[in-house]
Amino acid sequence: MTSNTRVVVIGAGLAGVRLARRLGELGTPALLIGEEEHRPYNRVLLAEVLAGRYAPEVIALPTPDGLLRTQVTGIDREARTVACADGSEIAYDTLVLATGSNPVLPPLRGLFMETYRAAQPGATGPARSGRGSGGRPPGGHSTPDHELPEGVHAFRTMDDCLGLSKAVRPGVRAVVIGGGLLGVSAARALAVRGAQVVLAQQSERLMERQLDPGASKLVLRHLKDLGVEVHTECRVRDVRCVGGAVRSVEMADGYALDADLVVLACGVHPRVGLAKNAGLAVHKGVLVDDELRTSDPHIRAVGDCAQHDGTLYGLATPALEQADALAELLAGDGTARYTGTRALTRLTLNGNSVFDLAAFGETEALPGDDVVQLTDATRGTYRKVVVRDDRVIGGVLVGELGTVGALARAWEGAEPLPADGTPLLHLLTNDGGS
Numbered sequence: 451m452t453s454n455t456r457v458v459v460i461g462a463g464l465a466g467v468r469l470a471r472r473l474g475e476l477g478t479p480a481l482l483i484g485e486e487e488h489r490p491y492n493r494v495l496l497a498e499v500l501a502g503r504y505a506p507e508v509i510a511l512p513t514p515d516g517l518l519r520t521q522v523t524g525i526d527r528e529a530r531t532v533a534c535a536d537g538s539e540i541a542y543d544t545l546v547l548a549t550g551s552n553p554v555l556p557p558l559r560g561l562f563m564e565t566y567r568a569a570q571p572g573a574t575g576p577a578r579s580g581r582g583s584g585g586r587p588p589g590g591h592s593t594p595d596h597e598l599p600e601g602v603h604a605f606r607t608m609d610d611c612l613g614l615s616k617a618v619r620p621g622v623r624a625v626v627i628g629g630g631l632l633g634v635s636a637a638r639a640l641a642v643r644g645a646q647v648v649l650a651q652q653s654e655r656l657m658e659r660q661l662d663p664g665a666s667k668l669v670l671r672h673l674k675d676l677g678v679e680v681h682t683e684c685r686v687r688d689v690r691c692v693g694g695a696v697r698s699v700e701m702a703d704g705y706a707l708d709a710d711l712v713v714l715a716c717g718v719h720p721r722v723g724l725a726k727n728a729g730l731a732v733h734k735g736v737l738v739d740d741e742l743r744t745s746d747p748h749i750r751a752v753g754d755c756a757q758h759d760g761t762l763y764g765l766a767t768p769a770l771e772q773a774d775a776l777a778e779l780l781a782g783d784g785t786a787r788y789t790g791t792r793a794l795t796r797l798t799l800n801g802n803s804v805f806d807l808a809a810f811g812e813t814e815a816l817p818g819d820d821v822v823q824l825t826d827a828t829r830g831t832y833r834k835v836v837v838r839d840d841r842v843i844g845g846v847l848v849g850e851l852g853t854v855g856a857l858a859r860a861w862e863g864a865e866p867l868p869a870d871g872t873p874l875l876h877l878l879t880n881d882g883g884s
Contacts (some may be wrong), residue, residue, distance in 0.1 A: 457780055458483065458532060458540055460489045460522050460724070461548030465753030465769035470514040471548060474778035481540065483518045483532075488608045490517070496611045496764050497632075500618075501639035504876050506608060510752055525728040527746055544748055544780060546737055547725060548773075551718035551754035551764060556627065560689035564621065564823070600695035602689060602712045620644030624711040625699045627686050629656040631797060633715035634669060638799045641676040641714070648679045648700070648707050650686050660809040662797045665846040668702040668832055672805040700769060720755045735762045740787040742776045752776055758790065765793045792862050806829075811861050812836055813842025819843075 457473060459466045461474040462484025470482040484490060488506070495509040504716065523533035531539045593632050598604075618624065622645045626637045629651025637649045649656075655666040656673075672678055681701075688700035689712060699707045720735035731737045731745035735757030742750040742758075753769040754762075763769070768791035778786035792811070801806040813836065815821045829847035833858060835842055842861045 456543045456625075457481070458542040458544070459544065459546040459548055460532070461753070461755075462512070463487065463519060463548060463550045463753060464492060464494075464766055465550075465773045466490075466546070466548035466721055467514060468698045468773035468777050469509045469548065469752060469777055470516075470772050471512065472774060473780060474514055475629070475709050476777060476781035477737060478777075478781045479516065480514075480546075481516050481518060482514055482521060483522055483534075486608065487519065489513055491608055492766075493606070493608075496605070496608065497635035498603075499608075499611050500614055500636065501642045502615075506612070511718075516649075520725060525724055527728055527749070530748060540864070541648075541749070546748065546776065547744070547751040549721040549724060549754045549755045549756055551720050553606045553718055554716040555604065555714060556686070556716050558686060558689050559633060560599065560691055579740075599689065599691045600694055600698050601710055602714065604714050606718070614640075614711070614713065615643075618643045618645050621646060622710045623708050624713065625650060625707050625709040626713045626715055627699070628715035628717065629653070629680070629682065630659060630715065630717060631657055631795065632665075632717075633713075634673065635797070635799070636715050637673060637678050640711075641678050642649065645711070647677070648681065648709075649673065649851070650684045650701070650707075651680070651682045652685050654683050656682070660813070662834065662846055664823075664832055665807065665809065665813075665848050666835065668830065668848045669799075669805075670805065672799055678702065683778055696807075709841045718754065718766075720757070720762060722755055725751070725755070733757055740789055741779055742772060742788055750780075757791060758788065763791060763793060765791075765795070767791055767793050773867065794858050806847075806849055808847045808858075809841070809845070810858055812845045815847050 457478060457480035459480050459482045462482055466484065467490045470480045473480045482500045489759055490511040490513055492509045494502060494509060497510060498504045499506055522532050523535050524533045525545065529809065531541050532545065533539055552559065554591040565680050591625040601617065604610050605614065618640055624647045626633050626647060626649045629649055633649060634656055637647050640648045655663060656669045657666060661669065673680055677826045682858050685702040686699055688703045689696055690698040690700060696709055696712050699712060722732045722736055725736045725872050726732050726867050730749065736744055736751040738744055738751050738758050741751055742756065744751050752772040754764050756772065771791050772788050775788040794808060794810040797807045815836045820833065825832050829849060833847050835845040845857055845861065
């Protein structure tokens, strides 16, 4: 069976859904192909579902007309068709890859070394995940199924989230491997559900990619207040299983942590298997220009799988901005371009108290930079802005985030600050800026 569609979008995650919806609004309908059985959802909020704060339907995205649930198995660039697992072929004038990313599965002893397949946001094909698992290893290739040990979970999809939600209960012993944004969110969510949580982070501090040492310490304090035991500079080397179920996690120094649940939060890789197999130019992600074109002018890419001007974002805001720009281009606006995103990381942790955090730009000062920093240990607030050549180049805010909007606008605009510095102090202390 062959059908003809002008624009075909592979991937029903944030970027794919946004693109299909915007194209529909602009009078250029698109066929959206997604593999998960669930209604498209906002994976940024999965931790809130795990914490029990939101029901799964609350984070569902408005589903565009014409969503096709199947797996895309290949791209024929010469014929301009995509092959699907159900045996159908779909013709395209323009193909858009919004295939997202895969969880990184660390090379631990006791964790399988073969690849396995399961549904991913923005990926394609019905899921067949292993016990307690969800996610696909780097590359997204269709390879033989393999199960993770019982109790070991990736944390990337709705199936992952629902599997963890079913397994977690008060007193269960959970080990989260990875102390980045995802690992911190997962540890907090499990602790809120009553689990005894240990977080193992290989580097020297939490969320090192986004935060400076001062802000990391506040995140650490918040997790400890929730009862989370945190180990930094700690490398996990082994997952110990009995009868196919996890029982403990062993560190490089031989120290063992008892575990009923293990959550793998070790980062993500762009999902580029389809692109590679089709012969598109791929580095870490699928290479795209300012019009989101790949090395094939009839194929575009947006979201986590796209690498623009050397940058892989892996964040929601750039994915949405890319989708908006591409929608305008495909709908006939020849002037639309995507020139990059200055992305802000925002994290809200709910527990015994609310912990709000925002980080943007360069949070670590270089020699010659100016730093304005305000700390209130009693209230648990921390505000830091880095200035270079009279321009705000980055900042970290923890607690009482009323100033986020104004500071982010100053950073995004890259406008020189007045020489006396008074407006910058005003931005740091004025809570009306959001």
